[in-house]
Amino acid sequence: MGYLTLKNVDFAYGKSDFIIKNTSLQLFQEDFTAVVGPNGSGKTTLGKLMAGLLKPQNGTVMIDGTDSNSMSLGAIGKRVGYLFQNPEKQIFAPTVYEELTFPLEIKGTEKKVVERKAKEAMEVFQISHLSKAFPFTLSQGEKQRLALAAIFIHEPKFLILDEPTTGLDKERKVVLSGILKNFQHEGVGMVVISHDEAFVEEHATRVIKMMGGKIIEDTRKSFRS
């Protein structure tokens, strides 16, 4: 069984027609799955359903064997990390360091552990030099690495990234690629929604193509080696 499983899922925003139509899908940690397709085909909506951020009107979304409907956001966050198309949406604290420490402090994690984890995350995501910076003054690539570091702190088993290469120059893309490869080597499952063909070609072992709220192609190259 997949780590994330959608079964006969329909989803509509409010009273509109279904945006995602009768979709069934299994996603595995061993894969690097790319979701591609034209604008408005439902990729982001599908990603948010997979991450338990949206709830389907019909059908079920299972995360690690549990119906996402019965899971708290905290329980979901330990399993699935979601990087928004615009990482600013998930940054709240007055400094980079606090962005990483406050979720752990709220959970009552021991101070020494909080400091160690924040330090480690800043090193992995190459933002240690920005520890005291105000997050909204960071560049797009730095904001994205901070958002990823904040996800990393929860040690998720699966990551869903919405258009992670948007606004990144070639060098920053190489940095991001290295970070995602590290996640992969640690066994973290990965779904990337992307228009970036070169990026998909470099990373994906499975490509899912959406059109009009449905999956029209699902191709596997191979599991990662």
Ligand SMILES: Nc1ncnc2c1ncn2[C@@H]1O[C@H](COP(=O)(O)OP(=O)(O)OP(=O)(O)O)[C@@H](O)[C@H]1O
């Ligand atoms: N919050 C919302 N409320 C109402 N309709 C929405 C909302 N978000 C998306 N939609 C609609 O749902 C459809 C699918 O949008 P979605 O963002 O999932 O597609 P996408 O394939 O990710 O597009 P893009 O490549 O442009 O990001 C579109 O018609 C869009 O207008």
